[in-house]
Amino acid sequence: MTFDALAQLYMADRAGEQKPSTLKETTLCHKVISEHLEGLDFRNHSREDLVAFRGRLAQGRMPSTVNKLIVKMSAVLAWAVENGHLSKTYDKKLKLTKGVESTRKAFSQHQVSKLMEYANGLQEESWKRWLLSLGIITGGRLKEICQLTTSDVVVFDSGVVAIHINENGEGKSIKNKQSKRLVPLTDGAYGFDLAAFLRYVETCRAEGVTELAQFGYRPSGEWVNQQGIPAALTGTYERGLVFHSLRHSLASLMQEKGVSVLHAQAVMGHASRTITFDTYGNGVPVEVVADMLRKVFREIA
Template sequence: MAAAQVRLQGDSVPLVKIIRDLEGGSQDALKHANDVPLSLSVLAPPLTFEVLSGLYMADRAGEQKASTLSSTKFTHGVLCAELGALDLRKHTRADLVALRDRLATTRKPSTVNQMLMKLSAVLNWSVENGHLEKSFDKKFKFTKGTESTRKAFSQDQIGSLMAYANKLPEASWKRWLLSLGIITGGRLNEISQLSVSDIQTLKSGIVVIHINEVGEGKSIKNKRSERLVPLTDGAYGFDLQAFLRYVETCKQSGNDSLAQIGYRPAGEWVNQQAIPQALGESYERGLVFHSLRHSLASLMQAKGVPTTHAQAVMGHATGTVTFDIYGSGVPVAVIAEMLNGLLCGCIGSR
């Protein structure tokens, strides 16, 4: 009871310890669990979502950025309240469908699906770690009303954007902000915070950008977002040598940062000025810098690029996120070859 009271105050450690002692403290007891009379086995405390959340967070919280962790804790709090005392050892698909429908009474389907993703993460982790035998969370998310408001550019539009960028002066950061977004699918903040040292030429001769959070003021979405993304010379007309000259100019002038303008002004320029001007009559509301990311992911999916390769480029932890909404361990040379074949045959490439 004391552990439960402390958990309500935000500290799950005592409760987690009790559960772990119950589940793993006596292996002999677990081996003979089937011999325990039903009248005694039913006395075991229910394995609620609150308990599983505590176990999950104790194991995984360190992998999450502060902003993500805050969102996860909030969502888990809502799920704890909704699932209450339900013993998840005995949960059914009907229990989860009912949860989904309750959440949807005051939330948009897309919001509910995001919450259900966090629920699934806990349930799948619980199965993998032996806390649950099975989870019934598959294929019960909403499929209608969840369309992303973010759009992807067509290949013709991508070509127009690169042509627009190439008309800007070589000494202008705006040219490279837009160009790098096109050929790497990097997030606006990831591109905006690049430094001279983040542009690297590997022993193989491949030039990459190193997306990381090393340095004052730099931040990435999560730990798995750190990655090396090859720069593809000629992709849609991208001029790698001109970009390297820009980097060298920054270096010689003593500027560590490649950006000449801040993150917010950069976003305003590219979304409100560059993209509408570059696309002209083909411009549609909702096409923004982040759409470049969706465009590259969509192109990789359409061309049958392996999920692990897409993960390595996009900096996502799972293939479902990489393809459904828009990896690591794949050699950079393999990614470079893939991107070269993918992008250099596109409109505007030379």
């Protein structure tokens, strides 16, 4: 019983549970795994076979990529055991442990301030300004920010303004269920102009435009990573500082300021390893998160 055969059975059973984007990625991963397993029969395999497979995968790939592929393989193998196709597998603790630290860089607080200063210098009618600004104060993923609509900007009776990250609407998607969240917008954070942003949203509405982004996800990423960030930082720019680094910067700032994991998860949309947080994390009142962020940003002002 080869991995390819098991993967086909697995996908026939589980494909309906996956989003189209995830399904495509899973299919590609299965193809790579099958190629590197070289026709191994899982009804007659050993730990040594899988260690050798891991070695082949590691040639020319980052440790994090290798581990991602191993996780995909293990999901299929676990399903195969549960469904009686295999009696035992030897993939436990197969993932690499060395060299898997994130290579993502975070901006310094001075650099974040420079980025907001640069953004504020762009025209109020420019999506580029709000793409960068929202990334700075929310830590949202690039795709999450780029797919925002006018209806995703929510004003509460308490006066709190937040962006609603969700998958409501054609073509929208989020990374996982924890990604659905409300992230308050903090007026004055690094110089963020909330009133100007709301004017931009109202202009979009008045013109009958639903999407906040004036151009797509890929062009937005190309501009912010290849032009916007390097231009804003000039002499302090380093290769590897990208839009996603803003996410790391905000997460690090909240940790430094002693923000609870529960509240940090509510902002970042991460799944924690604590069951309580996974269950109730998205239930944190938006006003509580807004107050927390105001305090965090006020302390660095």
